[in-house]
Amino acid sequence: xxxxxxxxxxxxxxxxxxxxxxxxxxxxxxxxxxxxxxxxxxxxxxxxxxxxxxxxxxxxxxxxxxxxxxxxxxxxxxxxxxxxxxxxxxxxxxxxxxxxxxxxxxxxxxxxxxxxxxxxxxxxxxxxxxxxxxxxxxxxxxxxxxxxxxxxxxxxxxxxxxxxxxxxxxxxxxxxxxxxxxxxxxxxxxxxxxxxxxxxxxxxxxxxxxxxxxxxxxxxxxxxxxxxxxxxxxxxxxxxxxxxxxxxxxxxxxxxxxxxxxxxxxxxxxxxxxxxxxxxxxxxxxxxxxxxxxxxxxxxxxxxxxxxxxxxxxxxxxxxxxxxxxxxxxxxxxxxxxxxxxxxxxxxxxxxxxxxxxxxxxxxxxxxxxxxxxxxxxxxxxxxxxxxxxxxxxxxxxxxxxxxxxxxxxxxxxxxxxxxxxxxxxxxxxxxxxxxxxxxxxxxxxxxxxxxxxxxxxxxxxxxxxxxxxxxxx
Amino acid sequence: xxxxxxxxxxxxxxxxxxxxxxxxxxxxxxxxxxxxxxxxxxxxxxxxxxxxxxxxxxxxxxxxxxxxxxxxxxxxxxxxxxxxxxxxxxxxxxxxxxxxxxxxxxxxxxxxxxxxxxxxxxxxxxxxxxxxxxxxxxxxxxxxxxxxxxxxxxxxxxxxxxxxxxxxxxxxxxxxxxxxxxxxxxxxxxxxxxxxxxxxxxxxxxxxxxxxxxxxxxxxxxxxxxxxxxxxxxxxxxxxxxxxxxxxxxxxxxxxxxxxxxxxxxxxxxxxxxxxxxxxxxxxxxxxxxxxxxxxxxxxxxxxxxxxxxxxxxxxxxxxxxxxxxxxxxxxxxxxxxxxxxxxxxxxxxxxxxxxxxxxxxxxxxxxxxxxxxxxxxxxxxxxxxxxxxxxxxxxxxxxxxxxxxxxxxxxxxxxxxxxxxxxxxxxxxxxxxxxxxxxxxxxxxxxxxxxxxxxxxxxxxxxxxxxxxxxxx
Numbered sequence: 001x002x003x004x005x006x007x008x009x010x011x012x013x014x015x016x017x018x019x020x021x022x023x024x025x026x027x028x029x030x031x032x033x034x035x036x037x038x039x040x041x042x043x044x045x046x047x048x049x050x051x052x053x054x055x056x057x058x059x060x061x062x063x064x065x066x067x068x069x070x071x072x073x074x075x076x077x078x079x080x081x082x083x084x085x086x087x088x089x090x091x092x093x094x095x096x097x098x099x100x101x102x103x104x105x106x107x108x109x110x111x112x113x114x115x116x117x118x119x120x121x122x123x124x125x126x127x128x129x130x131x132x133x134x135x136x137x138x139x140x141x142x143x144x145x146x147x148x149x150x151x152x153x154x155x156x157x158x159x160x161x162x163x164x165x166x167x168x169x170x171x172x173x174x175x176x177x178x179x180x181x182x183x184x185x186x187x188x189x190x191x192x193x194x195x196x197x198x199x200x201x202x203x204x205x206x207x208x209x210x211x212x213x214x215x216x217x218x219x220x221x222x223x224x225x226x227x228x229x230x231x232x233x234x235x236x237x238x239x240x241x242x243x244x245x246x247x248x249x250x251x252x253x254x255x256x257x258x259x260x261x262x263x264x265x266x267x268x269x270x271x272x273x274x275x276x277x278x279x280x281x282x283x284x285x286x287x288x289x290x291x292x293x294x295x296x297x298x299x300x301x302x303x304x305x306x307x308x309x310x311x312x313x314x315x316x317x318x319x320x321x322x323x324x325x326x327x328x329x330x331x332x333x334x335x336x337x338x339x340x341x342x343x344x345x346x347x348x349x350x351x352x353x354x355x356x357x358x359x360x361x362x363x364x365x366x367x368x369x370x371x372x373x374x375x376x377x378x379x380x381x382x383x384x385x386x387x388x389x390x391x392x393x394x395x396x397x398x399x400x401x402x403x404x405x406x407x408x409x410x411x412x413x414x415x416x417x418x419x420x421x422x423x424x425x426x427x428x429x430x431x432x433x434x435x436x437x438x439x440x441x442x443x444x445x446x447x448x449x450x451x452x453x454x455x456x457x458x459x460x461x462x463x464x465x466x467x468x469x470x471x472x473x474x
Numbered sequence: 475x476x477x478x479x480x481x482x483x484x485x486x487x488x489x490x491x492x493x494x495x496x497x498x499x500x501x502x503x504x505x506x507x508x509x510x511x512x513x514x515x516x517x518x519x520x521x522x523x524x525x526x527x528x529x530x531x532x533x534x535x536x537x538x539x540x541x542x543x544x545x546x547x548x549x550x551x552x553x554x555x556x557x558x559x560x561x562x563x564x565x566x567x568x569x570x571x572x573x574x575x576x577x578x579x580x581x582x583x584x585x586x587x588x589x590x591x592x593x594x595x596x597x598x599x600x601x602x603x604x605x606x607x608x609x610x611x612x613x614x615x616x617x618x619x620x621x622x623x624x625x626x627x628x629x630x631x632x633x634x635x636x637x638x639x640x641x642x643x644x645x646x647x648x649x650x651x652x653x654x655x656x657x658x659x660x661x662x663x664x665x666x667x668x669x670x671x672x673x674x675x676x677x678x679x680x681x682x683x684x685x686x687x688x689x690x691x692x693x694x695x696x697x698x699x700x701x702x703x704x705x706x707x708x709x710x711x712x713x714x715x716x717x718x719x720x721x722x723x724x725x726x727x728x729x730x731x732x733x734x735x736x737x738x739x740x741x742x743x744x745x746x747x748x749x750x751x752x753x754x755x756x757x758x759x760x761x762x763x764x765x766x767x768x769x770x771x772x773x774x775x776x777x778x779x780x781x782x783x784x785x786x787x788x789x790x791x792x793x794x795x796x797x798x799x800x801x802x803x804x805x806x807x808x809x810x811x812x813x814x815x816x817x818x819x820x821x822x823x824x825x826x827x828x829x830x831x832x833x834x835x836x837x838x839x840x841x842x843x844x845x846x847x848x849x850x851x852x853x854x855x856x857x858x859x860x861x862x863x864x865x866x867x868x869x870x871x872x873x874x875x876x877x878x879x880x881x882x883x884x885x886x887x888x889x890x891x892x893x894x895x896x897x898x899x900x901x902x903x904x905x906x907x908x909x910x911x912x913x914x915x916x917x918x919x920x921x922x923x924x925x926x927x928x929x930x931x932x933x934x935x936x937x938x939x940x941x942x943x944x945x946x947x948x
Contacts, residue, residue: 209846337837364830385944393944468866
């Protein structure tokens, strides 16, 4: 593929200018970070807690994007502090350090505090101060990650990381949180360190291959063959500070494939829209109704209210429930075209299943054993010959006993309605979602979604994109 | 399986009494046969044709069933007679020999005459008088078959052959003609010679196995391993008079399986109904309509008139057309439950296709290439990104490009109507059937068949059995 070098270069230059913090912004953010670092240290002292407080994350590594700073302050606490106390102690310190600011309690592996200072989001996160390799919690590695990147990412490469991050944000694969299941900032930094530049990373992913395995620090030197067996994700990046960990383990195959496809498309036909996808203009309600009617499929929406869970838990449970219900529909013979989930993470959740048809024929074929399975054949005949469920047969087809029987469920809405009426735990719905469903839900079909659509602009955009189906860069 | 020996024996005895010709019937048939043999020889002489005339078939071998005699007179003609003349010469002789009787010209490999004398059907068939192994036409082997059976079938075993034939007739697997695709009389005789008795044959077939290969004269002694490779039918019986021929080659797998299943069922629970299946009482038209409605499937009937072909050709072409249209429906995504064909061999033919539903969703998923097929992916995207057929996508699913497109055909009746409007040769309909379709056809759905049903008692019985679906002995 002959990359349009001029265009490529021009586009990267334009983007880089927009996303590199200007001195003024940089001063403000770095000033804020320094001040906060001190306040947290002081608050810890105030409570008599022995804590090492340090700025981490993209601001520390100078890989943040202009306009989107995230200040991460870590407080490293003594390893002998009980796990149960860690969060409480940290929250107490963090609250005092950000007194007067808007504060939101968050939860990843343990609780941490999110606060807003001068409209800048800051995260104050606890971890254990451990030696490398003696990790007590997942966040304990973060300071080592920061150190590694600071040591290996040359200053002139920071722009390359910014380009890669912005590209990934643009195509929707950036972020290791459950909702996205994409590439973390740290992974972007390692990719640039390993491949040398933004374009080199794209070139590497654009190659046709089933898997990518990168052992950046050659931890497995001499036994590289073992790597594909030790890790089974399509994308593997051995953590330079922990050879047992795949930095890309949170990257969902779908996000990996999307990045591969987008990298190819961009190299072939560079465009700003990869970095800055056009805003979706939602269809009008009238147009939505017309579009759904013309499609002729059956779009089922399971609409329900608040789920008692923080975003990472919420999305994990939504995805799990979505997979279970998709499987239920498929094993009940419904032809499932696509499925998706949407949530405002507060009071509205929507599971979407698009079927070829809402109704199935009442009649289906049920294949029995081959004739040469003597005992199975006997049982099959005993069961079906005089059964009231049998509509035709048993007869022999292709050497197998076969029978035509009535389907138990012919209407997808009835099926879902019945399976979800007690929350749907037996149908594989995750616990928190089942609890929310127990408090009530609606199953809407096609244009019945119009009201919900009209009331939620973000959902309207999502559904408009879903109906379109193709990536914006395509 | 513990066979109910008493019942078994009693049932076989009852059947045998009914099917063994009484002396009076035997005298009549054997007298008729002898007289006809002489007349044919005389007629040949009259026309100056050198013919060896002899009684063949079940009457010659004394394995015919009481009430169902078939007198086969063969005239063996000189090998130097041209093939084109063989039929004409034979018909001329046969017509003269049966002057005054009802005569029907038939056709198998070459023309022969069917006539009715004293309400007994006689077939006068020509063949070449060749040495064994120097066959010029398929029927040349018949006299050798007769000789082989006369030599190897002990008189006390003739009843066993009669039982086997009657059993096979009862379950619908007797007859090598295309319509049935079952077991010939000669095959029944060889099976009894090989296994020793009717019940032994049943026991042998009742065993669970994928295939049966019998080399009765051990033509392949020492190289039995080759047999399964030389023949690929599920049932192989090496012809004792021609080691290159499988006597069971006309036995369709479905008939083989049916015999296997019936043999098992009979040995487990013997009953007269295997030999004498109850006559079908066709549903009333009202009941038929109700039954079709309750099924909820879509039963499509392609109804058309006379086909210009003798029965063996007619059935061969009907079956071929049935298979082609079944494949057409399946590749167009219709869920086909079962299909069948009915014909009165004169003026009415019906192809039946039962579908889960007559209609399909207008929308379907179309899977494209995996992402790692670079060139295929590029072509797929080029084709579908801006195509008016594309409803959603292309999007990536499971590492493959996928697109949702409109189906070309959503109504099975429209599909068949369009494909058959010029006879359907392009859809795989056989030539003679296509000619008949070109003269007109109707596609009827569900209760629209009522009129045809009401007018044809045999078709009504057939459809009643088809809806029931299970063998009568089950």
